[in-house]
Amino acid sequence: MTGLPAGxxxxxxxxxxxxxxxxxxxxxxxxxxxxxxxxxxxLTPDGARDFLADPSVLFWVAEYGSLTVGFLHCIVQRRRTAGPWAEILLMEMGVHLDWRRQGIGSALVSAMEFWMAGSDVLEVWVPANTYAVGFYLKSGFIADEGSILVKQLH
Structure with a gap:
């Protein structure tokens, strides 16, 4: 990947x-x-193993030696309509405080896009936090109509 810090x-x-x-x-x-x-x-070890073995889970990390400096977590969602077989929901992404503004977030998005291109997945959605919207717009995402709403059952 280009633009990443050495190592x-x-x-x-x-x-x-x-x-x-x-x-x-x-x-x-x-x-x-x-x-x-x-x-x-x-998670429990079995829970973590099951999570990472789930074919609908995509989880990338950026590492500097044994140190994790960033991560990106997506879910593959099958479509019920004609067209591409699936789309991606980008669930969460983060770069360690000490490693921001060095191209790691962009490289993680590029890794996701590379996977998408090789898997015939053409669309990714992200319910972005307000502070992250600028990053996603800079990365080529566009604002869509509607809002993300959340409901928690108690």
Whole structure:
């Protein structure tokens, strides 16, 4: 990937990466706009393995040696209409506070787009946080009509 700092590599995680995935989950607040929020927390090893083995889950990391400096998590969603067989929902993305503005976010998006092109997936959606909209617009996303609404069951 071009534009990455020397020594940074992007790779997709698989079920063999449970330990790395759970370590990231215990510190993912450092990849968010507000690092004072609580981290997501680790899954059980079996839960993490099942998550990473799920064919609808795409999870890339940017690594500098053994240090994770960024991640991107997508879900492949099959379409019910004619046309391409699926689309992607970009669920979350983060770059560690110390590694921002070095091209890591753009490289993660490029890795996702490379996967999409090789898998005949032509569209990606992102429910972007307000602070991230500028990044996504710069990355070629466009604003769509409508709003993202959330409902939690209690």
């Amino acid at each position: 940074v590599a992007i790779r997709r995680l698989g079920p063999e990466d449970v330990e790395l995935f759970n370590t990231l989950s215990e510190a993912d607040n450092l990849f968010d706009e507000d690092p004072s929020v609580a981290p997501s927390g680790a």
